[in-house]
Amino acid sequence: MDAVGRDRLKLETVEKPKPGPGEVLVRVAAASLNYRDKLVIETGFGLPLAFPFTPASDLAGVVEAAGEGAARFKPGDRVISAFIPEWISGLNKGNARTPPYRTLGGIFPGVLSDYVVFPEGWFTATPASLDDAQASTLPVAGVTAWFALMERGGSLLGKTVVIQGTGGVSLFGLQLAKAGGAQVIVTSSSVDKLARAKAMGADHGIDRSQEDWVEAVLRLTGDRGADHIVEIAGGAGLGRSIQAAAMGGRISVVGVMEGFEVSGPVGPIMLKGLTIQGIGVGHRTAQEAFGRAVDDLGLKPVIDRRYAFEDVQAALDHLDRGAFGKIVVDVG
Amino acid sequence: MDAVGRDRLKLETVEKPKPGPGEVLVRVAAASLNYRDKLVIETGFGLPLAFPFTPASDLAGVVEAAGEGAARFKPGDRVISAFIPEWISGLNKGNARTPPYRTLGGIFPGVLSDYVVFPEGWFTATPASLDDAQASTLPVAGVTAWFALMERGGSLLGKTVVIQGTGGVSLFGLQLAKAGGAQVIVTSSSVDKLARAKAMGADHGIDRSQEDWVEAVLRLTGDRGADHIVEIAGGAGLGRSIQAAAMGGRISVVGVMEGFEVSGPVGPIMLKGLTIQGIGVGHRTAQEAFGRAVDDLGLKPVIDRRYAFEDVQAALDHLDRGAFGKIVVDVG
Amino acid sequence: MDAVGRDRLKLETVEKPKPGPGEVLVRVAAASLNYRDKLVIETGFGLPLAFPFTPASDLAGVVEAAGEGAARFKPGDRVISAFIPEWISGLNKGNARTPPYRTLGGIFPGVLSDYVVFPEGWFTATPASLDDAQASTLPVAGVTAWFALMERGGSLLGKTVVIQGTGGVSLFGLQLAKAGGAQVIVTSSSVDKLARAKAMGADHGIDRSQEDWVEAVLRLTGDRGADHIVEIAGGAGLGRSIQAAAMGGRISVVGVMEGFEVSGPVGPIMLKGLTIQGIGVGHRTAQEAFGRAVDDLGLKPVIDRRYAFEDVQAALDHLDRGAFGKIVVDVG
Amino acid sequence: MDAVGRDRLKLETVEKPKPGPGEVLVRVAAASLNYRDKLVIETGFGLPLAFPFTPASDLAGVVEAAGEGAARFKPGDRVISAFIPEWISGLNKGNARTPPYRTLGGIFPGVLSDYVVFPEGWFTATPASLDDAQASTLPVAGVTAWFALMERGGSLLGKTVVIQGTGGVSLFGLQLAKAGGAQVIVTSSSVDKLARAKAMGADHGIDRSQEDWVEAVLRLTGDRGADHIVEIAGGAGLGRSIQAAAMGGRISVVGVMEGFEVSGPVGPIMLKGLTIQGIGVGHRTAQEAFGRAVDDLGLKPVIDRRYAFEDVQAALDHLDRGAFGKIVVDVG
Structure with a gap:
């Protein structure tokens, strides 16, 4: 997107990014949508978006390359993104005047893209018992x-x-x-x-x-x-x-x-x-504990419908109608 | 009071009550007023008051006699009342439809009286470091x-x-x-x-x-x-x-x-x-812990002004104007 | 029992007791045994037992009569006993020098008896989904x-x-x-x-x-x-x-x-x-919450074996060997 | 130190280090000693020390230079070290078999040195109300x-x-x-x-x-x-x-x-x-909250005695005798 508006949403072909120091390159397999994504796309949600802007915050994918000094994951590892990537545990940063809203698909870039390059700490391991579409639903809703x-x-x-x-x-x-x-x-x-x-x-x-x-x-x-x-x-x-x-x-x-x-x-x-x-979503440590519990309990996220990458507009329409559980876009 | 209304508030001379099994007779020394008392007197506060009604909930006094089986206090002990006398610890009773509001000076009788007879469990020990006027301010505000x-x-x-x-x-x-x-x-x-x-x-x-x-x-x-x-x-x-x-x-x-x-x-x-x-005041166990802390910390309640028993109307006027701390009525 | 010792344990025929004010008469249906009961019977467990002494603490039964002023239960209500009957919620009574051990089948009388008369507050409602033998296992182990x-x-x-x-x-x-x-x-x-x-x-x-x-x-x-x-x-x-x-x-x-x-x-x-x-067992409020959960979750206590009242000695032998779950004595 | 032993402790003159990416160079003003430092020096404390080894974990100093990308502090900022520098909040890392003991002056280098170069995240701001000797006592004892x-x-x-x-x-x-x-x-x-x-x-x-x-x-x-x-x-x-x-x-x-x-x-x-x-000391977020409280409360750490850098042996002897509060070495 180069501006706010449903009609400005389009697929762009860009060069495959390279991971810098401490970063990882992740091939996106699936992204789940949240109602908030629709608001960001249509209204900007009052956020200082950087254009061109890639919407959506929740991905599941595979690490393809790790930058210098990045040791948290190795190529081939399955990962999901963290919605508020700098919030590790305890209290989120920010203060009374400016509560923090530093999220993917907002102040930070989004994930509706074949590849993303983010700091390695912005991901957690995908629960082994979930496929990518299922795993993509965890970061916000789960x-x-x-x-x-x-x-x-x-x-x-x-x-x-x-x-x-x-x-x-x-x-x-x-x-x-x-x-x-x-x-x-x-x-x-x-x-x-x-x-x-x-x-x-x-x-x-x-x-x-x-x-x-x-x-x-x-x-x-x-x-x-x-x-x-x-x-x-x-x-x-x-x-x-x-x-x-x-x-x-x-x-x-x-x-x-x-x-x-x-x-x-x-x-x-x-x-x-x-x-x-x-409750403003949660921190990365909670996402890690939740991921372990998903495996232990055999919990399967409920996906109402999966859409192809080119059908994102239809997926957004579905969000408007209200979904039973989650809407997922198959990216990769 | 035989009905709701500031003008119905008057001193009555009644027989000195006797404590039944499990009850104590307490000679009231001081009562502190809360804004809620004014609302109860003037409007009934929506409560099913039993008339004749004695208003106010917070007393400090001295145990004068104990009924059969009442062993919690002995004559001469200084005591203060508990605002929600049946709430001992944990959660208060009641349910979602009918949150409990079973307090002194409301569903239960009040304390603006020379003597009261209540179950022994409705009182806690007066902190030794406080006089009666000070101690009377603890049950609700403290x-x-x-x-x-x-x-x-x-x-x-x-x-x-x-x-x-x-x-x-x-x-x-x-x-x-x-x-x-x-x-x-x-x-x-x-x-x-x-x-x-x-x-x-x-x-x-x-x-x-x-x-x-x-x-x-x-x-x-x-x-x-x-x-x-x-x-x-x-x-x-x-x-x-x-x-x-x-x-x-x-x-x-x-x-x-x-x-x-x-x-x-x-x-x-x-x-x-x-x-x-x-926060709907608190339970008796908290009042006991608070009383110990008052002694340990040397905390002195702030009394804006003390009124004689016959000047209750002036005390209520003071409540209307707003007090710095508490208003106390010297009863005994 | 008129003294400590396995051989002093015997059935006595006594007059059926009557509930005093605030008490209830309960016909005992089942009692579950704890290893502690064996120690109390055989050694006294260091407790100041009052003889004649009735051992065991956990009963399930039916209220047969309520004394004056006892309104918590009515005749016909199914009840179980509380192990530390005076501990309602919050912290148990007692102090650093003398931690409290005021339990049934110890400082208070026990329950291996056709009838008991205790204060009404010493019982909680039997979960509706359990029979008496199952319910008798709740007060200590559960x-x-x-x-x-x-x-x-x-x-x-x-x-x-x-x-x-x-x-x-x-x-x-x-x-x-x-x-x-x-x-x-x-x-x-x-x-x-x-x-x-x-x-x-x-x-x-x-x-x-x-x-x-x-x-x-x-x-x-x-x-x-x-x-x-x-x-x-x-x-x-x-x-x-x-x-x-x-x-x-x-x-x-x-x-x-x-x-x-x-x-x-x-x-x-x-x-x-x-x-x-x-963890020294728990308070009555916890027993009530646990009882509701037993019904909600459909949880069934595991009873290794049930013994007739006259076979208490065999039941104690079983405790010695170690049980899978609980041992219950059918009393009534 | 090139080996374990009180007699191996000596001042070495080495080149002033340079901060790499994400690191800061800190000029040490004061270091406080803990009994544990004595054990590490004398016995190695069972730790896999890297020689030459610099002992002690608690410093107060001044940031002299920041490496590439290090933005947490700027030159001139007063800082103190964190004892377990990787523990930011929540639970410390490690597992049941290998509880973590990754501390300064242990697995990581120590601070009895004119300069140290550590990652910027290993420091917190010095409370403004303390001098360096006082501030150096916070990381472990405080x-x-x-x-x-x-x-x-x-x-x-x-x-x-x-x-x-x-x-x-x-x-x-x-x-x-x-x-x-x-x-x-x-x-x-x-x-x-x-x-x-x-x-x-x-x-x-x-x-x-x-x-x-x-x-x-x-x-x-x-x-x-x-x-x-x-x-x-x-x-x-x-x-x-x-x-x-x-x-x-x-x-x-x-x-x-x-x-x-x-x-x-x-x-x-x-x-x-x-x-x-x-309690195994605490995390960096706690150290930050504690630092704010030190300023707010006007709390002054108690230093039994300060020693010159060359008198470290005397300081260790003092540790042996037991100090009233803390022992500090003036480094810078």
Whole structure:
């Protein structure tokens, strides 16, 4: 892309890049798309993009060459990218005035390309049990769910978890919460998607087009409420999650589907002693732990549909309609 | 009171009560008032009050007699009441639909009375280093600050804490945060109150009538922001606290001065990885630990003014104007 | 029993007790035995037992009558006992000089009896999915495993857990760690027991009679080590667990099979940043949460063998030989 | 040094090194010594040292030149070294079989030298409020105390902390625990050192040559015991700390003065629900947070004595006798 806009997205033929010191050259096999990629392509998302700009952040590929001093991977190693590549562990960098948003497919270049050259530390090993299309879905959607439920979620055993929706983060959340021993309630306005979520192990599905989801959660839990709610809506949706949360419950704010301003009643936040926590994907160390768990648990990411590289526009249209799980572009 | 309303508040002469099994008779020496008491007296606060109703929740007094089987205290012991008397430790009771609000001076009787008879478990020992007026300020204001900063706050050493205002909870928060090794920034719209807060140890005061407090926090911290903000405003004030919070910061929602609905931008909640936690006072075990700390640290509660029992109306007027610290009624 | 000694254990016919205020009368259906019961019966275990003494601490039964003011349960409710009945949540009572050991079948009376009368707060509801024999195994063995892995263990998802042995605590640990998404390694010196543990879901079994278990853990984890080790041996066994633990690993000390003094190398404790934590069963709130999880997860306790009330001596002999899971006495 | 041995320690004149890519040249102003340095010099400490070997790990100095691409510091910046320079945050690298011990003055070169050239990431900014001699004491002794009490210690406010001894880690522990609002008990076998510890703020001193320190802790706490014990002894000393610990208490194992094998009674570990945690200094992110806190709190490291560069042998002799706080060598 040489400017913002869906119509400016086109394939360019450029020279194959060479890895400098500490860098690796990676042949991209697959890239998964996130709704944010669509916003960046169409609006720039308020980011200082460098043109020509390559969109998308999540890749799986193979190391083809390593630059001088780069020893973390060797040619032939399968790798996936890290969304916030400089965030290794602990707290992300940045400060109160300027929270950090230094990601691939944003301030840093993206991955919808046959080859990328990045510092070696921007990759982690691909879980051996996944193919490239599956592995490409981990960096944003998978790590976000892992970070919310694992790094900042405490034990899941015997807890009740509410997963809103059936997009990428949501289905990873469903799989992880079930693997961790939780009772999982999924909400959706599609009967069909609820059926598929139940087939994946969800204990209950709530059809938001038919009933008030908060009342349904209270009914299903005997008024106890949910211990952890993965909140993707934003907006006034937070207020509903606050009502559905159990005493001492936790709400992970992971998305902004309904608005960039959240609101809700303060009384129950105080009386229930709730914790509302923001999840901005996660760090590389979490991605590594998540990758090990994917292998150990035999967890298979859910891909709604795979698109050829030349059909990226159709893939973006699919994002608009909403996917069940992830959309992947086969690059290599 | 035989009905809701400031004009229905009057002193009644009743028979001195007797403690039943497991109960103690306590002669009240002092009661401290909270803004909530004013709301209960004037509006009922939506609570199913039992009339005749005695308002206020925080007392310090002396055990005069113990009922059958009551062995926790003996006559002569100095005690203070617990605001949520059934909440011993762990999570409070209640569920998602009906968060618990079973407090003294509400669903349970209040303490503006020469004598009260309550179950022995509804009291804790008075810290030896405090007089009764001082000790009466602990159950709501003191325990709230302790619960936010200690039980759910992690270590304070080297952290930057923002305390909003100079009311009861705020000044306890200032004292505890300083005792815990934090840098403390106090906000107020009164130059005089800021001067008194600094005299108590506040590192910085921000005059909200003169400058934007969020910008001032960023300036004072070199844009790093605040690690923990004790948020008493509610309403859109939460959004300002979100902007002032550091990476990985924590916001304790302890009050509703500006509204029962909170709102704020979701972007920085996610990008900063914030934790927003509701604090609804605290449990009896926390009150006991806080009491020990008060003695150990030599912490003296700040009382703005003491009123005679017959001047309760003037004390309530003072609450309306806003106090620097606590208002106490000398009962016995 | 009117004195310490296996030969002093005999059935007595006494009058059916009546519940006093706040108490309930429970008809005992089943009691599970712990190795500790054998030590108490044979040696007194250093406890100030009150004679005549009824041994054993874990019962499942039915409430037959409630005393005045007892409203927690009603006649017909199925209940199980709490091992440390006064420990509701938070920290147990007691102090540094005198750690608390106020348990049923010890300082308090035991449960090998047709009827018991205890305060109503000493019981929790029986999980609906268990029969009485199964439910009787929860108070000590089940709650210990739950407390180690859940209350003080953090998330299990993707972690490697080593379970030593195949006794009561160990098999609950195996079931819970698998339900929580961990890879589980069981050690035993019996090929047969290892086969049964694998049939229950253990990922790996290590035959301690054939190989060094620490080396085997390192081999199975590619030298990474175990994230959490449930240590039942005590003695110098702790040193082996220290060697088998991963960086940042956790060792739960739950038993004293090999000695009352633990020892181990300090270097790896420091270099690995290990956490060694003592688990002394757990509180009533944990038992309640565990009970809900048992129902939600469909977890079935493993009973090696059930004995008739008159065959308690044979049951104690079985404890001596070592059981696979739990030994239960059918009382009612 | 060209071989292990006190007599092989000598000043060599070598060419001033040049920083390569990503490295900085630092002129050393001061180096503080740790007992471990003495062991490395005299015995090699079992490490694969590269000769010629420069001992000691803790420096304060000034950046004189930065190599290509090194942007973390600029010439003139004051810096201190990180003891385990590759450990940035989260868990240290390494595995169960080979816990990491990749430190300066060990596997990596040491700092008793006019100049060092290290990767820029091996340094952190010197706290502005300290001179170089003071700042040189932070990397091992200061960070160890900070990591034990802050990163892995929870809040200190109102807690009782026992500090064993008056060496470098111990006095930092005393200062931090007091700054954090704890009651601090120091043990020593020197009346004089106890007096100096009290002058620094210790609430109580226990003379180990005159009384049993565990009994004294119980006496001083009314049998409640200590919430956190900084255990420097190792050996059977751990058993004493276990006896002195409060219910739910924490013991930080930071040293091995009395032996490389720890031992203690398992009963109280379980009944008190203790946490015993190993502290192997700490990561660079902790050192940065500690540095900020040093400035904020105005904390001044305690230096027992400063030695000229040519008097290193006398400084090592002083280590043998035991120092009150730290020993510093003025290098530059």
